[in-house]
Amino acid sequence: MSIKVPSQYSSYQAKVARSRATSESLWVRWSFIAIMLAFLTLFLIVPLVAVFTEGLRKGFDAYLAALIDPDALSSIKLTLIAASIAVPLNLVFGVAAAWAIAKFEFRGKSILITLIDLPFAVSPVIAGLIYVLIFGLQGWVGSSLIDNDIKVIFAIPGIVLATIFVTFPFVARELIPLMQAQGKEEEEAGLVLGASGWQILWRITLPNVKWGLLYGVILTNARAMGEFGAVSVVSGHIRGMTNTMPLHVEILYNEYNYAAAFAVASLLAILALVTLVLKSLVEWQSARSAIQNEQNFS
Amino acid sequence: MTTRKNVLPGFNLSLGYTIFYLSLIVLIPLSAAFIKTTELSLHEFWAVVSTPRVVASYKLTFGASFIAALINAVFGLLTAWVLVRYTFPGKKIIDALVDLPFALPTAVAGIALTAVYSNNGWIGSWLEPHGIKVAFTPLGVVVALTFIGLPFVVRTVQPVLEDLEAETEEAAASLGANRWQTFYKIIFPAVWPALLTGFALAFARAIGEYGSVIFIAGNMPMVSEITPLIIITKLEQYDYAGATAVAVVMLVISFILLFAINGLQWWLSRRNGSAL
Secondary structure (H helix, E strand, O other): OOOOOOHHHHHHHHHHOOOHHHOOOHHHHHHHHHHHHHHHHHHHHHHHHHHHHHHOOOOHHHHHHHHHOHHHHHHHHHHHHHHHHHHHHHHHHHHHHHHHHHHOOOOOHHHHHHHHHHHHHOOHHHHHHHHHHHHOOOOOOHHHHHHOOOOOOOOHHHHHHHHHHHHOOHHHHHHHHHHHHHOOHHHHHHHHOOOOHHHHHHHHHHHHOHHHHHHHHHHHHHHHHHOOHHHHHHHOOOOOOOOOHHHHHHHHHHOOOHHHHHHHHHHHHHHHHHHHHHHHHHHHHHHHHHHHHHHHHO | OOOOOOOOOOHHHHHHHHHHHHHHHHHHHHHHHHHHHOOOOHHHHHHHHOOHHHHHHHHHHHHHHHHHHHHHHHHHHHHHHHHHHOOOOOHHHHHHHOOHHHHOOHHHHHHHHHHHHOOOOOOHHHHHHHOOOOOOOHHHHHHHHHHHHHHHHHHHHHHHHHHOOHHHHHHHHHOOOOHHHHHHHHHHHHHHHHHHHHHHHHHHHHHHOOHHHHHHHOOOOOOOOOHHHHHHHHHHOOOHHHHHHHHHHHHHHHHHHHHHHHHHHHHHHHHHHHHO
């Protein structure tokens, strides 16, 4: 899931100017393309289109009414709150982890990288469960929380924690390989010229990895706003209080209020499409700046 | 290797913060699951994780995940091949759309797939006369897991196909190999570690998946109930120890898969590195 450089395959196609010996017959090529399109249509395109048509099934007024329903609005608000806390925290973590791992050698580095990946390997349901075990009524700190009248589980802090957990590795995973590839000569040059550590970070390292950073933030944000399983376990499904947008979709759906469920779902689908567009733009931009760098060198 | 002194600042701060945050968010909470299971004796633990209903859920979860990952391996390889080697109108849009399962919230995917594949849905109504029921059957679980695993194989195979040297294919052709022989003997051996990695990633993701599956599965005990749902059900009955016991079984399997995938990726990068 790291940035790919599309320039590679345009040059690849130029390089191979596909002679008959190293390509397939026209017939094979078009049947491969047709099979691929059929597969993607069945699994991606039809479901995506269905979200919008089902949402608009009862007309545009009903669609709009489902979106400005107070419970829907409060679920949108909660989703935005959770993402706006989880994304910056994981961003700071990602930069710190990448700085330590990419710029320094130390023992246990590969173990640390594997541990950072752990949340990807854990089922979202289990991610929710572990916070219930700690902060729930019978949890490790549950009774002291009650004494101080602090609610974590079935409240906003639990939702934020679960969101942080499931989006934990994204920024770090993008930045580590990128910063490793950049090396540390530029930073050392900055140091020799008298820059402080923070100045090096702000003026050299972060500008060098800005596209990867943005890419990581976009992925983190998409996952943070869309997370369902982990948040479902810790939220308690209190309407208008602890429901995020995906949970609100579930409630409406289980009440057979399909049009409203798909209306709210369509907002999340638009978010996903915007994410894909931004992601492609970032890939395109980073490929362009990579080409520019190459031209500067030659 | 020279042991040059690293002059850059901030090592203690950045590594310290990394370990602190990692422990706080991931390691300590995860250890809670393992410590909680110690409340059960080994005998009780085994009794919880080996009841017929739970065992049926393992079979469904792992079986459906395996089939879905296999479908993705075949069609993912084809998709990566077409995206790298052929040109057709709308290719850039298709390329971007492959990542939709990463970006679309799982609950949205779940209700959309259910709507499309149920008896009166666009695709379901067309399959129904042929006696194929997708929604509310184990087949529905496979469909949902295929959806969420779709990008993994494409995105791991794509860069390897892009980096493939054309010269070896030309050499094979000049030595009299036909296209199929070239694919089978030249291209496939270069691609298959990436294919296996993509398969493993899709499989690992599918095992833990919850949001997209519960809507389409029908969730009948013994038939179409996945393991993550068993954990939720036990939690709702306040059976924390039971939920945690099942979770620990899944965690151990996930960790083994994670290490296997890391090993595969290390092997993959070494292979590609030495080939250059």
